[in-house]
Amino acid sequence: MNEVTYEEIVRNVQEMCQKANFDLGEDVYAAFQEALSTETSDTGKEILNQLVENADIATQDRVPMCQDTGTAVFIVELGQDCRIVGGNLIDAINEGVAKGYQEGYLRNSMIYDPLNRKNTGDNTPAVVHIELVEGNSVTLHMTAKGGGAENMSRMKMLKPSDGLEGIKKYVLHVVEEAGPNACPPLVVGIGVGGNFERCTYLAKKSLFRPIGERHADETIAQLEFELMEDINRLGIGPQGMGGSTTALDVKIESAACHIAALPVAVNLNCHASRHQTVTLG
């Protein structure tokens, strides 16, 4: 049985929160450059240039690229032969988030209660999903998920007869309805199948995959590609002001589902697609 300490998790989470907010991933940066070479709108190009400059400033000055430093969302792959010692795993993640956000001068966006709306003051609690896997290590995937794009995310229980065309139509509808609000160019995360809650989780999980990487399953990879083409023909463009770059990428994850069901969830991510991964133990 391998051991990972509470303190090790706190320290690593603390660093991930800051790195995610200061350093735009190389995958997103490369996607901006690619978009700059294909974007057909002058205003769209100007916006993309501003986003590149913004990312450079954030890295150089160690300041957040966006003022919405997000909800800290974690997917934890916990090896079943790995033991967390010195305290509770979720407490360790929350302590790391609190320390990381305070030390990094990141914004506290979490409130205790959706109705009384009082700020918790340290951006906790994080949203933590734990998957039990083979092995003796623990891998933490973290994203700082902005509120604007999350607000425009949608889920629908389609009918099995709606099929592939129904899925495409629904995704395009969600992206079109979001328009400028979700801060395009977007990363579009899609869950297909599972049940009501599994489907939305799959959509979120798909957003952790790096931009430019296609799904291992050929049918899904093809659907990702086709949706990417269709979305970029909507004309929405950078910041919704018109253009040919509406999505930087489309990601799909699927799972088994009931004979009566075809659940589809669309979790939109803004261009500040911030994710970090660390493996301990």
Next chain:
Amino acid sequence: MQKSIQLPLTKKDVQSLKAGDRVLLSGTVYTARDAAHKRMIEQDQAGEPLPIELTDQVIYYVGPTPAKPGQVIGSAGPTTSERMDLYTPRLLEKGLKGMIGKGHRNDAVKKAIVENGAVYFGAVGGAAALISRSIKSSEVMAYADLGTEAIRRLEIENFPVVVINDMYGGDVYEEGVSTFKKEAAEDQG
């Protein structure tokens, strides 16, 4: 073409602006987002004066990150404007001339923009580190208890925006998207 405008806005400035114009703003703006709007409208409904004079002013929808030592303000990009839609027509009636944010406004706000001769600007969402470089000073004016959502007075210099909704009913989101959607359809044959 890029225009430069000194704030507060004059009637002439607003008349000269068309949806799609790229503009550099300099001068004073006030920050307010969800909680500050709610409180201003509650005060107004109770017959109390607002904490800031709105005539000819511009409100920027932003909740900045905390300033690091030595910084004027933290990262400060626009938040989604539609959450303020419920409160905006009343503020325009009270003299507000301009808003900076991102995303769609509802029909009631677009109508109030035309009726009151106002303008809605879009800043680049997610370009918060870049934008904060055009903010030269920041002072909390009201609602300090709201933290990031307090009303601040900012002095800005060459702050880049695009006119989204003008006083003539123009809307860059509708016009821009339909132009490029058409172009994409033609390319596909």
